[in-house]
Amino acid sequence: MADLSVRIGALTLRNPFMSASGCFGYGVEYADAIDLASLGAVVVKGLFLEPREGHAPPRIVETPAGMINAIGLQGIGVRRFVAEKMPELRRLGATVIVNVCGTTIDEYCEVSRVLADTEGVAAIELNISCPNIKEGGIQFGCSLAGTHDVVSAVRRVTTLPLFPKLTPNVTDVASFARAAEEAGADAVSLVNTFLAMAIDVETRTPMLSNVMGGLSGPAIRPIAVRMVWECRQAVKLPIIGIGGITSARDALEFFIAGATAVQVGTANFVDPFIWAGLTAGVDAYLDRHGLPRVADLVGQLQIPRKAHV
Amino acid sequence: MIRGAAYTVGLMPVDVLAEVVANTPLAPDYNVLTLAAPAIAKHAAPGQFVMIRTAAGLDPLLRRPFSIFEHVRDADGRLVGISILNKRAGAGTARLYAARPGDRLAVLGPLGRPFVPVHPPAEAWMVAGGVGLAPFASVASALADLGTSMTLFYGARSARDLYYESLFTGLGTRLVLTTEDGSRGEPGRVTGPLARELAARPADRPLTIYACGPTPMMRAVARLGDTAGCPVYVSLEPVMGCGMGGCYSCVVPIRHDDAGGTHLVRSCVDGPVFAAATLDWDQLGSGH
Ligand SMILES: Cc1cc2nc3c(=O)[nH]c(=O)nc-3n(C[C@H](O)[C@H](O)[C@H](O)COP(=O)(O)O)c2cc1C
Numbered sequence: 107m108a109d110l111s112v113r114i115g116a117l118t119l120r121n122p123f124m125s126a127s128g129c130f131g132y133g134v135e136y137a138d139a140i141d142l143a144s145l146g147a148v149v150v151k152g153l154f155l156e157p158r159e160g161h162a163p164p165r166i167v168e169t170p171a172g173m174i175n176a177i178g179l180q181g182i183g184v185r186r187f188v189a190e191k192m193p194e195l196r197r198l199g200a201t202v203i204v205n206v207c208g209t210t211i212d213e214y215c216e217v218s219r220v221l222a223d224t225e226g227v228a229a230i231e232l233n234i235s236c237p238n239i240k241e242g243g244i245q246f247g248c249s250l251a252g253t254h255d256v257v258s259a260v261r262r263v264t265t266l267p268l269f270p271k272l273t274p275n276v277t278d279v280a281s282f283a284r285a286a287e288e289a290g291a292d293a294v295s296l297v298n299t300f301l302a303m304a305i306d307v308e309t310r311t312p313m314l315s316n317v318m319g320g321l322s323g324p325a326i327r328p329i330a331v332r333m334v335w336e337c338r339q340a341v342k343l344p345i346i347g348i349g350g351i352t353s354a355r356d357a358l359e360f361f362i363a364g365a366t367a368v369q370v371g372t373a374n375f376v377d378p379f380i381w382a383g384l385t386a387g388v389d390a391y392l393d394r395h396g397l398p399r400v401a402d403l404v405g406q407l408q409i410p411r412k413a414h415v
Numbered sequence: 416m417i418r419g420a421a422y423t424v425g426l427m428p429v430d431v432l433a434e435v436v437a438n439t440p441l442a443p444d445y446n447v448l449t450l451a452a453p454a455i456a457k458h459a460a461p462g463q464f465v466m467i468r469t470a471a472g473l474d475p476l477l478r479r480p481f482s483i484f485e486h487v488r489d490a491d492g493r494l495v496g497i498s499i500l501n502k503r504a505g506a507g508t509a510r511l512y513a514a515r516p517g518d519r520l521a522v523l524g525p526l527g528r529p530f531v532p533v534h535p536p537a538e539a540w541m542v543a544g545g546v547g548l549a550p551f552a553s554v555a556s557a558l559a560d561l562g563t564s565m566t567l568f569y570g571a572r573s574a575r576d577l578y579y580e581s582l583f584t585g586l587g588t589r590l591v592l593t594t595e596d597g598s599r600g601e602p603g604r605v606t607g608p609l610a611r612e613l614a615a616r617p618a619d620r621p622l623t624i625y626a627c628g629p630t631p632m633m634r635a636v637a638r639l640g641d642t643a644g645c646p647v648y649v650s651l652e653p654v655m656g657c658g659m660g661g662c663y664s665c666v667v668p669i670r671h672d673d674a675g676g677t678h679l680v681r682s683c684v685d686g687p688v689f690a691a692a693t694l695d696w697d698q699l700g701s702g703h
Binding site (some may be wrong): 128129130131135136138139151159160162163164165166168170171172173175177180277281323324350372374375377379 | 427430468473474475476477488521523590599653654656659660661662663664665666667678679684700
């Protein structure tokens with residue numbers, strides 16, 4: 107049995123597998139089926155200060171090896187989350203990371219303050235990358251100055267580990283990782299979904315009520331791996347790799363590219379019991395390669411020197 | 416069929432790799448798949464559903480929701496599996512239409528809130544439109560166990576789209592059939608005879624209505640039940656991503672106050688069975 111624990115800043119996780127935000131409800135939905143404490147961390151659905159209704163259905167459409175979603179961040183608001191969901195998550199021994207949303211910098215700060223005062227919140231993932239809401243979110247995540255401003259403002263209101271979640275819908279994701287690092291982030295999560303669209307050609311109407319949405323699932327994995335690799339070379343921060351992971355093999359790609367931990371989103375919809383197989387698969391790989399710790403694998407991409415012709 | 420079973424709802428769902436025991440074609444686009452899944456059958460209550468992977472690979476990626484149709488027993492009466500009623504509509508359901516005995520499918524369940532069968536002296540009327548028949552085999556079976564008198568109003572496009580009549584008559588169900596083309600039963604929609612019988616029935620006899628089918632049909636049934644003063648329960652079938660409450664894609668509007676305020680709730684965990692009076696039928700649109 108290899109050591110699967112990983113450190114992300116001050117936070118130590120028992121293994122590198124977390125649920126991806128928005129793909130695991132508030133965690134409690136899965137408590138009857140799996141042991142939430144067996145996950146590295148439970149990253150819960152994005153939360154604003156107030157409850158939100160989200161977009162009208164249809165909210166998802168399936169695409170080859172993936173799906174496009176425009177949920178629109180429906181949620182119960184941070185205060186109800188703290189009052190109604192946190193006691194259960196604490197009781198179950200889950201390591202809880204909260205995905206924080208905002209339409210203004212003040213809102214990001216206010217939500218983070220509420221969480222900083224809440225027992226059992228292990229870290230904050232700053233959602234500056236949701237493609238599905240009009241104001242806030244991605245508007246910060248698509249501007250270097252915006253990214254810097256949100257991260258440094260939240261940094262001032264909490265000592266909780268802070269993980270900005272980056273959007274892939276930019277030309278150079280590494281420069282955004284650098285902006286986050288300079289602003290005091292403890293790690294970066296990447297990637298959120300790719301802005302996408304699907305059309306019903308018979309009716310010539312969009313498949314989603316919101317017209318556009320975010321693409322996730324195996325279809326995006328190679329691009330996400332590339333972005334983790336690019337960021338690995340740009341920053342010293344730990345990277346939490348996300349995008350299309352369905353197996354231990356997929357996760358290993360992210361570790362080798364430079365991710366310290368990973369999140370699994372869409373694949374959990376297909377297989378809510380995916381977690382045990384992920385840890386077992388990585389453990390078997392480490393044994394086979396004579397590596398005592400998963401941390402030893404991070405960023406170990408070997409690029410063969412070009413052969414002379 | 417479940418006989419005198421006490422349902423335990425809310426138990427943890429299981430994911431089983433179920434063997435396809437039989438694939439019974441019903442019509443060019445409909446079939447019944449019998450699946451060896453005793454662990455699911457044992458805990459499945461009427462109106463609950465399963466999520467089925469239609470391909471082992473990545474395309475289609477997501478599971479598809481199906482009402483549990485029958486509880487299947489072997490010759491000795493042991494629960495051995497479930498069946499589902501499938502309509503070939505897209506890539507996933509086309510695969511299930513073509514499934515062969517011996518194939519294995521990942522089946523997750525049982526999931527969702529069930530229909531609660533009423534006891535005598537209350538009477539039960541089931542209203543099914545097309546493939547909306549799916550939840551009613553297990554509802555009828557549970558009602559038969561309770562000795563509740565029941566009627567099935569069953570409408571389809573034409574005679575060849577009406578299935579499993581003998582299953583229901585065998586359980587003592589009175590059948591009222593309608594077809595849109597008039598090839599069998601009364602011509603027109605199933606809500607025609609329903610409205611007539613509601614108007615004619617003695618007002619002092621308690622009645623509960625269960626409905627499943629196209630949204631316009633369920634909306635009409637909800638209205639008729641409301642006018643007649645009897646509770647209506649519907650089973651909704653929105654597009655679902657996960658079936659476990661994780662993704663928030665299968666939301667439906669419920670009224671949360673008397674001032675016309677509505678709120679979107681997940682059909683997978685708060686439904687798929689809802690009291691019709693709690694739903695906002697004006698907002699429940701074509702997306703469902
Ligand atoms: C239905 C759905 C809802 C999501 N909601 C959120 C959210 O609330 N906050 C967030 O940061 N990311 C959200 N995401 C993005 C995921 O967390 C993840 O970054 C993305 O899906 C890629 O990972 P995957 O391919 O493993 O799903 C959502 C994704 C999906 C599919």
